[in-house]
Amino acid sequence: MRAFAFVLLTFLAVLPVTAADPDPDPPNLMHASSWGERGDVSSYLVSEKLDGVRGHWTGERLLTRGGHAVDPPEWFTAGWPSTPMDGELWLGRGRFAAVSGIVRTREPVDAEWREVRFMVFDLPAHEGPFEVRARRIRTLLDGAAVRWLQPVRQFPVANADALDQRLERIVDAGGEGLMLHRRDAHYRAGRSDTLLKYKTSADAEARVVAHTPGRGRYRGMLGALVVERPDGLRFRLGTGFSDAQRADPPPVGSRVTYRYNGFTVNGVPRFARFLRLRPRRRDSPKD
Structure with missing residues (x-):
């Protein structure tokens, strides 16, 4: 028996140890800064900011901005150009949560993907200025x-x-x-001052650290989330929730996106309200 145990331990000792798969390397994409009266508006081409999941087509496969593989049905990318493309996986206005769920599902549901569009806004490998790239996108997709x-x-x-x-x-x-994208700007990976987003309010992320109980019609449900910014500041999010979300709120430890309009004199986000639960770190869908 001792001899058998010795042989078994020796065998186990020489088995290779398989490490957990490391996080993928994110693609080298250009990311937007915020518009702040940065010169002549006519120097830019303007588009709607789509509330979808950012996708990067390498020419062969579709990735999230974090580098994770997206697994659509095979027909979804059939016939796509071999040219790298940046775009947004989009269902329509106000449907971010739905498209995020579709994109993060490992086993694609064919009927769900029939509603998704890949809206192309740039060509990372193209060497021309954005105005030329925008024309090339139309020609490429028409073909x-x-x-x-x-x-x-x-x-x-x-x-x-x-x-x-x-x-x-x-x-x-x-x-x-x-x-807003400067007409004469070339594609440069990283945070850019030539690609700008312009919104009536700002979004940010925070970590849920506690729940407060609801009162009145919300008795027995969520009253507010106590959240913490990366700098340690804590504040409450008490609005923006549906009744279903109040009944089953984001758990402590999860990350949420909130929307706000400027800051108070104490640096607290003004009119902060819940926007959405962030997906677990397989993806970082929004730009």
């Missing part, structure tokens, strides 16, 4: 003739007043905001 592979519409805006009017119309219609 592909895939119904769910579409260009994001880019349009000129004459001045700051016209930009604000366009933003107001988009937000009133349920959109998230606008993107």
